[in-house]
Amino acid sequence: MPNPVSSLGPIEPQVIAILKDLTVDWELDSQEEITSSTHLMADLAFESLDIVQLVVAIEKKFGRQGLPFPELFMREGDYVDDLTVGELVRFLEVHLSQGEA
Amino acid sequence: MAKVLMIGIDGATFTLLDPFMESGVMPYLKSLVARGTRGYLMSTANPLTPPAWVSMVTGRSPEAHGVFDFMHPLPMADGVYMLLNDSRNLRCETIWSMASRQGKRVTSLNFYGMSPPMAVDGYLISGFVPWKHLRSATYPPSFFPTLKQLPNLDYKLLGFDVSEEKKSIQGIAPEEHEAWILKHSQRGQAWYHCLAHLMATDSTDLTAVVFDGPDKLQHLFWRYLDPALTGGFDTPWDLHLRELCLRHYQELDEIIRQLVERAGEDTNVIFTSDHGFGATTEVVYLNEWLARQGYLRWREGREVEAVEGKLTANRLKEHLMTVDWSATCAYCPTPSSNAIHLKGVPPEEYGEFCHKLRQELLDYRHPEDGGQVFVGVDINAARLVGEPCIEYAPDLVVRLRDGGFVSILPAPAVVIQRVYPEGTHRPNGIFIACGPDIRRGQQVDPLSILDITPLILHLLDLPVPADLEGRVPVEVLNHAATVRRGGLTQNHQTLESAEMSEEDQAVLLAQLQQLGYMD
Numbered sequence: 001m002p003n004p005v006s007s008l009g010p011i012e013p014q015v016i017a018i019l020k021d022l023t024v025d026w027e028l029d030s031q032e033e034i035t036s037s038t039h040l041m042a043d044l045a046f047e048s049l050d051i052v053q054l055v056v057a058i059e060k061k062f063g064r065q066g067l068p069f070p071e072l073f074m075r076e077g078d079y080v081d082d083l084t085v086g087e088l089v090r091f092l093e094v095h096l097s098q099g100e101a
Numbered sequence: 102m103a104k105v106l107m108i109g110i111d112g113a114t115f116t117l118l119d120p121f122m123e124s125g126v127m128p129y130l131k132s133l134v135a136r137g138t139r140g141y142l143m144s145t146a147n148p149l150t151p152p153a154w155v156s157m158v159t160g161r162s163p164e165a166h167g168v169f170d171f172m173h174p175l176p177m178a179d180g181v182y183m184l185l186n187d188s189r190n191l192r193c194e195t196i197w198s199m200a201s202r203q204g205k206r207v208t209s210l211n212f213y214g215m216s217p218p219m220a221v222d223g224y225l226i227s228g229f230v231p232w233k234h235l236r237s238a239t240y241p242p243s244f245f246p247t248l249k250q251l252p253n254l255d256y257k258l259l260g261f262d263v264s265e266e267k268k269s270i271q272g273i274a275p276e277e278h279e280a281w282i283l284k285h286s287q288r289g290q291a292w293y294h295c296l297a298h299l300m301a302t303d304s305t306d307l308t309a310v311v312f313d314g315p316d317k318l319q320h321l322f323w324r325y326l327d328p329a330l331t332g333g334f335d336t337p338w339d340l341h342l343r344e345l346c347l348r349h350y351q352e353l354d355e356i357i358r359q360l361v362e363r364a365g366e367d368t369n370v371i372f373t374s375d376h377g378f379g380a381t382t383e384v385v386y387l388n389e390w391l392a393r394q395g396y397l398r399w400r401e402g403r404e405v406e407a408v409e410g411k412l413t414a415n416r417l418k419e420h421l422m423t424v425d426w427s428a429t430c431a432y433c434p435t436p437s438s439n440a441i442h443l444k445g446v447p448p449e450e451y452g453e454f455c456h457k458l459r460q461e462l463l464d465y466r467h468p469e470d471g472g473q474v475f476v477g478v479d480i481n482a483a484r485l486v487g488e489p490c491i492e493y494a495p496d497l498v499v500r501l502r503d504g505g506f507v508s509i510l511p512a513p514a515v516v517i518q519r520v521y522p523e524g525t526h527r528p529n530g531i532f533i534a535c536g537p538d539i540r541r542g543q544q545v546d547p548l549s550i551l552d553i554t555p556l557i558l559h560l561l562d563l564p565v566p567a568d569l570e571g572r573v574p575v576e577v578l579n580h581a582a583t584v585r586r587g588g589l590t591q592n593h594q595t596l597e598s599a600e601m602s603e604e605d606q607a608v609l610l611a612q613l614q615q616l617g618y619m620d
Contacts, residue, residue, distance in 0.1 A: 023233075024236070025232075025233065025235070025249070026233055027237055049231055050233065050234075050235070052185070053234050053237065056217075057237075
């Protein structure tokens with residue numbers, strides 16, 4: 001069973017854990033730890049299909065569907081070029097807490 | 102009861118296998134045919150990898166299982182989005198699940214659309230998955246670390262390299278041809294080593310694998326392979342490439358020998374392909390035809406340059422932008438679908454609209470040779486009579502006179518001759534079977550792709566669910582068979598508990614469009 005939102009605890013370490021799990025086989029050049037300032041595209045070599053997998057993993061982990069990802073992926077009518085872990089975490093903090101309320 | 106080994110060969114056709122068997126390229130397969138049964142295996146209405154393999158392993162038609170193409174369209178207020186299909190779009194139970202829940206152990210490797218994987222009693226690795234995500238496409242998860250450490254196997258070769266696979270559609274530079282063929286031979290070897298390990302360490306009742314190299318090679322190099330065409334392509338370079346291709350089939354023959362011998366004489370072996378293959382000599386621009394008939398409007402000032410009729414992946418987004426959706430009521434969404442989807446047609450006008458469009462397609466004649474270009478047009482029968490059907494099922498599906506797939510690009514003409522013949526799909530795939538329960542040395546009338554799941558269930562001594570659409574082809578069996586019918590299939594369930602909302606998928610797909618992963 002997915003974890004209910006109320007028992008999530010701090011979101012950042014859980015997102016980082018998801019990213020570590022997702023990228024464990026990728027043999028990335030960078031050996032740096034994933035932090036809130038890590039960029040998905042530039043630092044973790046994310047491609048489009050990887051984004052799909054990431055969202056699936058996030059939804060599975062937090063047991064939530066229908067989060068407004070357009071707000072995350074689009075700015076001023078265009079798609080963002082990259083995204084930091086911190087931006088992803090803040091997005092989840094806002095929208096998961098809204099769901100909890 | 103005997104075990105079953107199913108070897109799928111994507112795109113395999115007797116048009117090539119017969120001469121290969123006769124000329125000594127595939128001697129082991131020839132020996133199997135001699136002691137078994139063969140016949141055509143008729144594919145789905147649109148003979149394409151996703152609907153065909155899924156139909157084969159569910160015993161259900163695309164209208165039931167819901168997979169018509171690699172993607173499906175989602176009309177939105179501002180246009181049409183294309184969503185990638187995966188196992189969460191599958192609405193019918195697979196044979197892996199049917200066998201598992203009735204006490205049979207299963208191995209399933211490299212079948213399209215099986216990720217996220219379903220739980221089975223055995224092993225499952227989906228096909229068409231990038232190597233970066235093979236871990237999440239593998240069941241049980243505990244098998245993945247083992248897979249990574251297997252000797253003689255670079256597990257990354259099992260993955261679907263999107264940038265490489267696009268080349269089978271887009272074409273590749275001549276200097277890359279050798280490497281392309283070699284890469285697919287290495288992939289075949291990788292799947293073989295994976296399966297050989299499992300057969301040696303934990304043999305299962307049903308073991309199934311797909312080798313997809315032939316499809317890829319035949320798309321690009323059909324002119325070097327089809328005996329009817331090879332005479333016209335005989336430069337030293339042509340002959341060199343032909344030799345490399347033949348080596349691929351020789352290696353496949355050896356892989357088959359190894360697998361069949363490893364399976365043992367008490368195993369029934371079944372070879373299938375998802376569709377046949379043949380030559381395509383012209384490009385038919387379906388959306389251009391729809392535009393000229395007034396069903397679709399191109400957006401002014403937006404043009405996508407066609408490269409010999411091919412839509413490159415990084416241009417699909419641009420293509421979608423070339424359509425003025427506010428003035429479009431019929432469109433073909435992808436070059437693999439051969440489908441027409443209607444947009445905004447009132448329900449009360451649906452039937453008349455479909456029949457009119459169908460007739461116009463059938464009446465269309467090539468401006469130069471006068472021939473009929475659209476030789477068949479199927480209307481969505483369920484939707485026509487108001488019965489429930491899958492929401493993104495096509496409204497019409499066309500069949501072209503050369504058996505090819507349409508282009509969805511704008512073009513200066515509706516039909517343009519290709520520079521040289523290329524490979525494309527045909528409805529008639531292959532069926533070969535041999536083993537203790539299979540009749541020897543006979544050729545049977547064409548089977549349906551829907552018959553494979555019932556046949557395998559029967560060979561595993563399992564009842565055939567009443568809601569399967571195919572039949573047990575008793576004519577391939579060497580004994581009077583009493584087919585046990587019983588029960589119904591169960592709902593398809595993947596391991597994922599959370600399904601993406603359509604809104605999320607739309608956003609993500611738009612990302613895919615932007616980054617060019619859309620063919």
